[in-house]
Amino acid sequence: MLVPMRCILEAADRKGYGQAAFNMNSFSQIAAAVQIHELLESACILQGAEASNAFMGGEVDFMHGSIESKKKGAENVGNIVRDFGQESPIPIALHLDHGRSLETVKACIEGGYTSVMIDGSSLPYEENVELTREVVRYAHPLGVTVEGELGVLAGVEDHVFSASSTYTNPLQAVDFFKKTRVDALAISYGTMHGANKGRDAKIRREIAIATKECMRHEGIDGFLVSHGSSTVPQEFVRQINELGGRMENAYGIDVDQLVDVSRCGINKINVDTDLRMASTRNVLALFQDHPELRESESVACVYRELTANPANVDPRNYVSGIMDAILYGELADEDVELVDDCLYRGTISAIAPLLVQFGSYRNASEVIPVSLEEMADRYQKAGI
Numbered sequence: 001m002l003v004p005m006r007c008i009l010e011a012a013d014r015k016g017y018g019q020a021a022f023n024m025n026s027f028s029q030i031a032a033a034v035q036i037h038e039l040l041e042s043a044c045i046l047q048g049a050e051a052s053n054a055f056m057g058g059e060v061d062f063m064h065g066s067i068e069s070k071k072k073g074a075e076n077v078g079n080i081v082r083d084f085g086q087e088s089p090i091p092i093a094l095h096l097d098h099g100r101s102l103e104t105v106k107a108c109i110e111g112g113y114t115s116v117m118i119d120g121s122s123l124p125y126e127e128n129v130e131l132t133r134e135v136v137r138y139a140h141p142l143g144v145t146v147e148g149e150l151g152v153l154a155g156v157e158d159h160v161f162s163a164s165s166t167y168t169n170p171l172q173a174v175d176f177f178k179k180t181r182v183d184a185l186a187i188s189y190g191t192m193h194g195a196n197k198g199r200d201a202k203i204r205r206e207i208a209i210a211t212k213e214c215m216r217h218e219g220i221d222g223f224l225v226s227h228g229s230s231t232v233p234q235e236f237v238r239q240i241n242e243l244g245g246r247m248e249n250a251y252g253i254d255v256d257q258l259v260d261v262s263r264c265g266i267n268k269i270n271v272d273t274d275l276r277m278a279s280t281r282n283v284l285a286l287f288q289d290h291p292e293l294r295e296s297e298s299v300a301c302v303y304r305e306l307t308a309n310p311a312n313v314d315p316r317n318y319v320s321g322i323m324d325a326i327l328y329g330e331l332a333d334e335d336v337e338l339v340d341d342c343l344y345r346g347t348i349s350a351i352a353p354l355l356v357q358f359g360s361y362r363n364a365s366e367v368i369p370v371s372l373e374e375m376a377d378r379y380q381k382a383g384i
Contacts, residue, residue, distance in 0.1 A: 002085045003367070004375045005093035005115030005145040006183050008043045009223040009267045011366040017359030018262025021045035022351055023097060023272035025052050025316055027080055027329035028340050029279075032347035034084045034092065040352065040361040044090055045268065047097040048077050048113075050104055052316075056327060060320045071107040076327060078112025090364040093145070097270070105135050114372060115145035117186070125172070132180040140181070140379040143372030147225060147268075150176050151188025167204060170211040177220045181384040184223040184268065187211060189261075191228035191253055203257045205264055212265025223267040230273035231255050231354070236281055243284035246310040247277075255357050262358055269358060271350070273313075279346030280306070280313040286342050296335045298322065315343060 012019040024030050024046050037044035048056065054065020057073030065073075078094060085092040095115040096108040105116045118135040120128035132148040139146045151168035168187040176185065189207035208224060215222060232252025240247050258269055287293055287303050294303045301321030309317065322339060324330040331337045355361045370378070 003091045003369045012267045018269045023047045026326045028344040029347045032344045036348045040355045041364045042355045042360040044092040047095045049097040074108045074111030091367045117147040119149045121149040143376035145183045147184040148182040149186040173211045174214045186225040186227045209264045225268040226266045229269045236277040274350040278350040279343045282342035282346045299335045
């Protein structure tokens with residue numbers, strides 16, 4: 001069942017576990033993600049960023065995608081999630097990650113997203129407040145959850161880039177919640193976007209604790225989000241490098257730290273890089289184990305693009321030759337099916353352990369599902 005993200009976060013906050021949210025970039029990834037969440041009886045948050053929507057709209061140069069391709073991609077992703085989710089026994093939310101404008105937000109909601117993030121963290125504080133409040137005014141009457149961001153994370157992910165971090169001020173976070181009436185807030189507390197977070201990266205857990213305590217003191221019914229939280233499993237790094245890839249200085253956030261902060265007020269934990277790595281490892285292994293595929297009429301293009309830049313593990317950069325499979329699940333032949341299966345299995349292998357470790361498994365029944373219309377009524381009665 002498709003639900004606003006807020007009701008999933010309410011359960012995580014009430015029960016004190018971390019709800020992982022995973023970025024999706026293909027039909028098979030979505031299918032795999034829904035299946036493993038169902039198997040482990042976990043609520044499910046699937047995410048698409050602006051660049052992801054452009055890619056899922058068929059834009060190969062997804063980092064420079066037009067608004068038209070983003071709209072098309074948002075609708076495509078929405079349709080896929082709806083097809084898999086409408087008969088699913090678990091609650092599923094589809095969330096826009098790092099939206100940059102009200103126009104993007106509107107496109108995603110029209111496409112079927114039940115939750116949106118507006119990222120004004122690079123703006124001066126009052127402008128961030130104004131932009132976020134504008135999105136809340138648009139989304140809440142439609143029952144759609146809104147996430148904002150305060151503080152700047154270092155690192156690189158799609159259109160998000162910063163050379164250094166600016167930590168979130170807990171008192172300013174409280175003010176932000178009050179002024180915007182946002183549902184959830186991504187804070188900067190030591191995590192970092194991308195696969196190069198540095199060895200032994202440390203989370204400033206005291207920022208999360210202080211922010212949550214200040215919120216409780218002020219009676220704010222909101223949720224905290226951890227961006228840049230991929231764990232970058234070292235076995236994935238080793239396997240990718242052994243298979244001809246090149247990942248250097250690749251380290252993530254230690255899982256134990258993420259489990260800890262999920263008990264300290266962090267309700268949603270975003271993961272993207274782990275899925276990319278697991279998928280790329282599988283594709284590299286496929287071409288090593290079946291060298292004849294390097295000459296395949298249908299997937300040789302995947303091998304050429306993959307090996308042209310061994311340092312890049314993002315599947316979006318090497319699957320443009322099989323876009324019908326990526327966008328619509330249309331498998332032209334057995335060779336395409338083999339590559340697509342690598343993405344499917346990689347998604348499951350990256351997601352499954354985190355659902356168990358963060359604690360959302362077997363907790364799907366804790367979510368009290370509501371429709372968008374019911375959530376809109378709740379917002380109206382609460383004056384937000």
